[in-house]
Amino acid sequence: MTPRRRPTDRLVRSYVVTDGRAHPTRNTLDLVTLLIATDDLPLTGLNPEKRRLMELCRPGALSVAEVAGHLSLPVGVAKVLIADLMDSGHIVTRAPIPAARPTDARILQEVLDGLRARL
Amino acid sequence: MDSALASDDVYLRPSVQTAVKLLIVGHFAVGKTTFVGTLSEIRPLRTEEVMTEAGALVDDLAGMRDKTTTTVALDFGRLTLNDRLVLYLFGTPGQQRFTRLWQDMTQGALGALVLADTRRLSQSFEVMGVLEEHGLPYAVALNQFHDAPAYELDEVREALDLLPETPLVRCDARDRVSSTRALIRLVEYLLTLPPSRLRQSEGTPDGHLEHA
Numbered sequence: 283m284t285p286r287r288r289p290t291d292r293l294v295r296s297y298v299v300t301d302g303r304a305h306p307t308r309n310t311l312d313l314v315t316l317l318i319a320t321d322d323l324p325l326t327g328l329n330p331e332k333r334r335l336m337e338l339c340r341p342g343a344l345s346v347a348e349v350a351g352h353l354s355l356p357v358g359v360a361k362v363l364i365a366d367l368m369d370s371g372h373i374v375t376r377a378p379i380p381a382a383r384p385t386d387a388r389i390l391q392e393v394l395d396g397l398r399a400r401l
Numbered sequence: 402m403d404s405a406l407a408s409d410d411v412y413l414r415p416s417v418q419t420a421v422k423l424l425i426v427g428h429f430a431v432g433k434t435t436f437v438g439t440l441s442e443i444r445p446l447r448t449e450e451v452m453t454e455a456g457a458l459v460d461d462l463a464g465m466r467d468k469t470t471t472t473v474a475l476d477f478g479r480l481t482l483n484d485r486l487v488l489y490l491f492g493t494p495g496q497q498r499f500t501r502l503w504q505d506m507t508q509g510a511l512g513a514l515v516l517a518d519t520r521r522l523s524q525s526f527e528v529m530g531v532l533e534e535h536g537l538p539y540a541v542a543l544n545q546f547h548d549a550p551a552y553e554l555d556e557v558r559e560a561l562d563l564l565p566e567t568p569l570v571r572c573d574a575r576d577r578v579s580s581t582r583a584l585i586r587l588v589e590y591l592l593t594l595p596p597s598r599l600r601q602s603e604g605t606p607d608g609h610l611e612h613a
Contacts, residue, residue, distance in 0.1 A: 342415065344411075390588055393486070
């Protein structure tokens with residue numbers, strides 16, 4: 283059974299973190315979109331949550347879901363922050379699946395091979 | 402959090418280019434979190450999606466601070482499958498009313514593994530219904546609880562009213578090999594589906610059927 287741990291006891295409410303916005307400035311972010319922090323832009327002027335997000339992402343790539351999980355933010359809030367940081371050039375993404383249409387079968391085969399190799 | 406972040410394997414290998422996801426769904430306490438935790442290479446993470454609309458009218462609001470929101474927990478884990486490819490497993494409850502969550506979750510997902518418990522088979526119907534509604538192909542894995550009645554798979558298949566081609570396997574969510582085998586069976590099944598039944602990963606909800 284999953285213990286119910288609700289990370290709602292944040293000091294600052296979600297709508298403050300996002301300046302009252304419920305939706306990100308772009309809707310291309312998936313839970314598994316991979317995020318990479320650029321390291322040539324200064325963090326000055328970023329609010330504390332965005333700064334934490336940048337500090338989390340600087341050592342290496344993480345997915346949107348992982349960023350939300352590590353920062354104890356709801357996915358929707360994390361997406362707003364991430365979209366802002368993409369707008370300002372602090373974060374870049376790797377496409378979830380590069381235009382995966384005919385390649386779906388190939389990706390599935392790769393997933394299958396990867397899983398079998400773990401047995 | 403800090404100690405976990407200090408360890409190297411929190412981050413993806415720099416060579417990883419592609420991330421895919423599979424959903425692990427099932428009713429309350431069926432073993433989703435255990436399943437994800439058994440397979441994940443990282444400490445499983447939890448995040449939440451705050452639902453402000455559909456859940457409000459039908460939810461049991463006892464103990465909730467804010468009557469207009471419902472929180473849905475997502476437990477997830479990660480498996481690096483090769484240098485370029487990483488698989489995320491998202492465990493989530495399959496309630497019909499979280500429509501917006503389901504749109505988010507199923508978008509880009511390759512498929513779903515439905516965990517079922519033979520003591521409460523009827524509770525799996527809602528989950529399977531949601532997946533069918535969103536066109537996400539799935540396999541069913543019976544998570545073995547030792548006090549559960551040991552039905553034959555054929556009986557369970559009939560009770561769940563599964564299509565003949567829908568895979569049905571037994572698994573032990575606490576066991577890595579058994580859980581991996583269940584995922585393998587799911588992906589083998591996905592590979593047998595015609596391209597039109599596979600999910601498109603981005604922005605093409607109806608897929609593209611070629612006529613002539």
